[in-house]
Amino acid sequence: MKFKSKKDILFKVLGCLIIGFFIGIILFRIVSDGLENYSLMWTDILMLAVVAFLIWLGLGTNYELTQTELKYKSGPIRGRIEINKIHEIIKGKTLWSGLKPATARNGLIIKYEKYNEIYISPETNDCFVKKILELNDKIKITTEK
Numbered sequence: 001m002k003f004k005s006k007k008d009i010l011f012k013v014l015g016c017l018i019i020g021f022f023i024g025i026i027l028f029r030i031v032s033d034g035l036e037n038y039s040l041m042w043t044d045i046l047m048l049a050v051v052a053f054l055i056w057l058g059l060g061t062n063y064e065l066t067q068t069e070l071k072y073k074s075g076p077i078r079g080r081i082e083i084n085k086i087h088e089i090i091k092g093k094t095l096w097s098g099l100k101p102a103t104a105r106n107g108l109i110i111k112y113e114k115y116n117e118i119y120i121s122p123e124t125n126d127c128f129v130k131k132i133l134e135l136n137d138k139i140k141i142t143t144e145k
Contacts, residue, residue: 001131003122005061005074008104015054022047061103063120065131070110072120074101079118083136086112089129093144095119 026047030038053075061074070081077099090109100119107121108128122128129141 001065003063003065003128005063005102006104006107006121006123007058008106008121010105011058011103015058019051019054022051058103061101063122063128065128065135067135070132072101072118074103077101081110081112081118083132086110086132086136086139088140088142089132090142090144091125091129 026044029044033039057075062072064071065083068083070083070086072079072081079099079101088111090111092106093109094105094107095109095117098117098119102119102121104121106125107119108125109117109119111117120128133139133141
């Protein structure tokens with residue numbers, strides 16, 4: 001089963017501001033230099049790369065539960081975790097460091113193997129937890145408030 005990532009207002013506003021700012025700078029240079037005199041500079045390429053990366057993160061972040069694995073994708077970050085190695089899920093807390101293929105706060109911290117953890121933000125935490133418990137009912141669920 002596939003789950004899209006929730007996008008909170010912070011991600012949307014920051015993403016739109018950065019994208020708008022960079023596109024605005026490039027358009028200003030085109031207008032001020034004139035289209036026939038405009039030449040693409042390395043800074044323009046860098047700004048367009050950042051814009052493409054933010055769009056890729058926004059549109060390409062999702063999670064998939066199979067019978068044996070949790071697969072995650074967030075732009076260039078991709079991976080899989082065996083469901084039988086997951087021992088705890090913390091709901092409603094945000095992980096501020098570590099691996100974070102997510103686009104929202106108050107998601108799920110998934111603890112697996114001995115010391116590893118990953119932060120994800122499915123659209124509905126409860127639906128995701130319900131589905132993963134169907135696959136492994138030994139996972140401990142902790143709710144943070």
